[in-house]
Amino acid sequence: MGQEQQPGRRTLLGAAAALSAAGAVTLGAGGTAQAAPRRADRTTGRGGGGGRHELPTPCVIAHRGTSGYRPEHTLGSYQLALDMGADIIEQDLVPTKDGHLVCRHENDITATTDVADHPEFASRKATKTVDGQKLTGWFTEDFTLKELKTLRAKERIPQTRQHNTLYDGHWEVPTFEEVLDWAEEQSRRGGRRVWLHIETKHPTYFRELGLGLEKPLARLLRRYGRHKAHSPNFVQSFEPSSIRTLSKLVDCPGVVLLSGLDSRPWDFVEANDPRTVADLVEPEGLRWIADFAQGIGPTLELVIPRNEDGTLGDPTDLVRDAHAQRLVLHPYTVRNENTFLPADFRKGDDPNAYGDAFGVFKRYFATGIDGLFSDNCDTALLAAADFRDDG
Helix, strand or coil: CCCCCCCCCHHHHHHHHHHHCCCEEEEECCCCEEEEECCCCECCCCCCCCCHHHHHHHHECCCCCCCCCCCCCCCCHHHHHHHCCCCCEEEEEEEECCCEEECCCCCCCCCCCCHHHHHHHHCEEEEEEEEEEEEEEEHHHCCCCHHHHCCEEEECCCCCCCHHHHCCCCCCCEEHHHHHHHHHHHHHHHCCCCCEEECCCCCHHHHHCCCCCHHHHHHHHHHHCCCCCCCCCEEEEECCCHHHHHHHCCCEEEEEEECCCCCCCCCHCCCCCCCCHHCCCCHHHHHHHHHCEEEEEEEHHHCCCCCCCEEECCCHHHHHHHHHHHCECCCCCHHHHHHHCHHCCCCCCCCCCCCHHHHHHHHHHCCCCCCEEEECHHHHHHHHHHHHHCC
């Protein structure tokens, strides 16, 4: 991957992040960044044409919708997130055999649909290697959209979220275009545009199959007027090259997702780029990201690592270093159940019971992050409001 400069790509989205220590920033009609008190909103869109879209700081991103309460990536999950007041709602995109973009966290739909109950699709079961991982199941790229629409969504982790199984079979797998239609309708009803956080999943893998994600995504964003600098959405990916490609197709802000320190983005693996996430979170790596993106989405452990005993340690310098490069930070993911929480915030012995999620939110918000993904956006919203009030 090249490191060429792209003049004009950086915007006041980044300027807002750089000023986070001083308080919130808003974008005035003339396109100038203006400091504001801590409790004011900070722009997270990009300036131009007098446009203004604001999000609170910290903002709450509904991870796959309200996946703590409804099967993930369904219109029911998205609607509940919006009803709860989530600031942004996330979609993960994978393609069908005939090139439609659908919302699934993975192209392997074995755990998130009832495909195994459809004898007409038994022969579609396959073993594939996706980003170096060998998987056996059913995959979206082997189904046309018409075929996929005969399936119904179900809870991915029923042992942990048994109450979500009540909704198994209630919703179809939505296309991204259906989500865009839903967002437009909800925007008209609610009087404010619905923010989306849109991820390209396994883009190198799909590009090699002739099912590239970036151009179809860009076409849809343009069709719905969501391709502009101040449009209410982010595009995100674990593969930096996908965000670089999108930055040439649309003007909405891009976010590079970052996994564990020892991991390598799959496009780096394919390109024989030796860098790891540990390299990308160093100042030099963050400067490189800032050439074509406006934010990062690090795993929580890159912001506050866990100790060997599973308790939370001390914050790293990532927030400071990313803000110095005018990058916003949207870490992932806080969940309410004990099994997902740091050891010092668990309550009782039941791994599926709720622990002290409020305490975890407080620790992460205190680092100065700009937003946070959560499966339980109602809890996250209340924690964010408490944090702003305390500030």
